[in-house]
Amino acid sequence: MNITLRVWRQKGPDDKGRMVTYQVPDVSPDMSFLEMLDVLNEKLQLEGEEPVAFDHDCREGICGACGVVIDGEAHGPETTTTCQLHMRSFKDGDTITVEPWRAKAFPVIKDLVVDRGAFDRIIQAGGYISAPTGTAPDAHAMPVPKADADRAFDAATCIGCGACVAACPNASGMLFTAAKVTHLGMLPQGQPERQARVIKMVNQHDEEDFGGCTNIGECAAVCPKGIPLDTISQLNRDLLGALASGRTE
Amino acid sequence: MANSTLTKQRSEALGSTVALKSAMAVTGVILVLFLVVHMYGNLNVFAGQAAFDNYSHHLRVIGEPMLPHGGFLWIVRVVLLASVLIHIYAAVALWRRAGAARPVRYQATKRVQRSYSSYTMRYGGVLIALFVVFHILHLTTNHIAPGGASDSPYERFVNGFQPEFWYVTLFYVLTVIAVGFHLRHGIWSALTTLGANRQSRQRSLNIIATAIAFVLTVGFLLGPLSVTLGLVE
Numbered sequence: 001m002n003i004t005l006r007v008w009r010q011k012g013p014d015d016k017g018r019m020v021t022y023q024v025p026d027v028s029p030d031m032s033f034l035e036m037l038d039v040l041n042e043k044l045q046l047e048g049e050e051p052v053a054f055d056h057d058c059r060e061g062i063c064g065a066c067g068v069v070i071d072g073e074a075h076g077p078e079t080t081t082t083c084q085l086h087m088r089s090f091k092d093g094d095t096i097t098v099e100p101w102r103a104k105a106f107p108v109i110k111d112l113v114v115d116r117g118a119f120d121r122i123i124q125a126g127g128y129i130s131a132p133t134g135t136a137p138d139a140h141a142m143p144v145p146k147a148d149a150d151r152a153f154d155a156a157t158c159i160g161c162g163a164c165v166a167a168c169p170n171a172s173g174m175l176f177t178a179a180k181v182t183h184l185g186m187l188p189q190g191q192p193e194r195q196a197r198v199i200k201m202v203n204q205h206d207e208e209d210f211g212g213c214t215n216i217g218e219c220a221a222v223c224p225k226g227i228p229l230d231t232i233s234q235l236n237r238d239l240l241g242a243l244a245s246g247r248t249e
Numbered sequence: 250m251a252n253s254t255l256t257k258q259r260s261e262a263l264g265s266t267v268a269l270k271s272a273m274a275v276t277g278v279i280l281v282l283f284l285v286v287h288m289y290g291n292l293n294v295f296a297g298q299a300a301f302d303n304y305s306h307h308l309r310v311i312g313e314p315m316l317p318h319g320g321f322l323w324i325v326r327v328v329l330l331a332s333v334l335i336h337i338y339a340a341v342a343l344w345r346r347a348g349a350a351r352p353v354r355y356q357a358t359k360r361v362q363r364s365y366s367s368y369t370m371r372y373g374g375v376l377i378a379l380f381v382v383f384h385i386l387h388l389t390t391n392h393i394a395p396g397g398a399s400d401s402p403y404e405r406f407v408n409g410f411q412p413e414f415w416y417v418t419l420f421y422v423l424t425v426i427a428v429g430f431h432l433r434h435g436i437w438s439a440l441t442t443l444g445a446n447r448q449s450r451q452r453s454l455n456i457i458a459t460a461i462a463f464v465l466t467v468g469f470l471l472g473p474l475s476v477t478l479g480l481v482e
Contacts, residue, residue: 237444
């Protein structure tokens with residue numbers, strides 16, 4: 001396959017950045033999208049050019065490090081992470097546009113790499129439970145209804161890749177925040193801090209300059225882990241309940 | 250952040266994006282309920298001039314003698330005005346925030362899940378706001394009277410949508426359809442915001458939103474179109 005790539009190049013956080021077009025010949029359809037970028041980078045290095053910087057780590061679809069917007073879709077045309085996207089999803093001769101996540105909360109560090117520290121700070125604000133240390137409790141010491149366990153687990157599969165923000169027309173980080181709120185809020189261990197958690201996490205979300213959610217659903221549609229949109233409804237319900245309860249600790 | 254007390258966090262959360270859209274949801278629900286009643290009132294036009302004018306008169310005497318003449322109507326108007334203002338305030342705040350949240354736009358965009366309805370909420374809202382101003386000047390205060398002013402609400406209605414004022418009817422038709430689209434996503438969004446959305450209920454929520462939007466759209470189109478087409482005179 002011969003591919004024409006339009007890639008966002010940006011030397012650093014303060015550089016203005018621009019789209020640059022590259023030809024990538026002899027691409028195998030079995031290559032992953034990242035391997036295709038590796039091939040491009042080898043070629044660029046041989047030509048004495050700066051390789052295209054992009055984030056990646058496990059390349060198994062579980063770490064959430066990789067993530068670029070491909071032809072206007074976060075992680076590209078398949079609902080998976082960019083590392084699990086293969087070139088067979090494209091046609092010979094295609095022109096592919098590759099851009100970084102676009103959000104004020106995710107500033108570009110270089111080329112396709114963005115700083116997703118905003119997500120870490122949302123987790124720091126409330127995405128935890130207080131648990132005593134010591135020996136692990138018996139697994140059956142705290143019963144959890146199956147339906148709650150399933151819902152918590154579905155939400156817990158979030159890998160924090162940021163595709164929800166990238167895809168959202170409002171650049172909102174609500175699906176990520178809601179996934180964590182739902183994950184911990186469905187489990188008995190998450191109850192003591194449940195009300196304080198949702199308040200703190202929503203405040204941090206807003207402080208990071210994410211946009212507001214308008215329930216369009218682009219986030220859930222591109223989420224490689226299939227985090228359901230109803231987690232956002234759960235977050236809203238929890239926040240309204242926490243505000244109405246008047247509890248201050 | 251780590252050191253601030255939860256009391257401060259609570260007051261901050263009252264101004265959060267989630268609180269703003271909850272305000273939009275609640276005021277939106279009030280406005281939808283009003284539209285249902287308004288549509289019912291409009292459909293009285295098919296019962297003839299006496300029934301229509303009587304309905305209109307009755308709106309002004311509800312609650313008498315405990316309320317003054319038109320008192321109930323003014324209570325409703327104040328609630329509606331407050332709802333509209335809160336709805337617009339929250340919409341503008343979230344719109345501005347969304348614009349600031351993505352300073353650099355994508356060069357390539359693709360619509361994955363968004364519908365025409367969900368994607369045009371804000372533009373539709375602006376159109377509807379302008380329409381409401383025109384609509385009140387036209388049929389409530391009668392300052393704009395294409396077919397001649399009248400004290401009879403029925404005559405205002407019939408005069409305003411005569412075939413020679415086809416552009417008035419056209420404007421109404423277009424904005425009523427815009428209202429339909431606004432409601433299609435708005436009702437779904439309001440129910441989601443207020444916490445009613447579960448995966449198992451999403452199909453029902455979509456059906457409810459579409460059904461209410463469709464019924465209201467058709468209900469509001471029937472009156473003006475019937476006048477323009479000569480079915481009601």
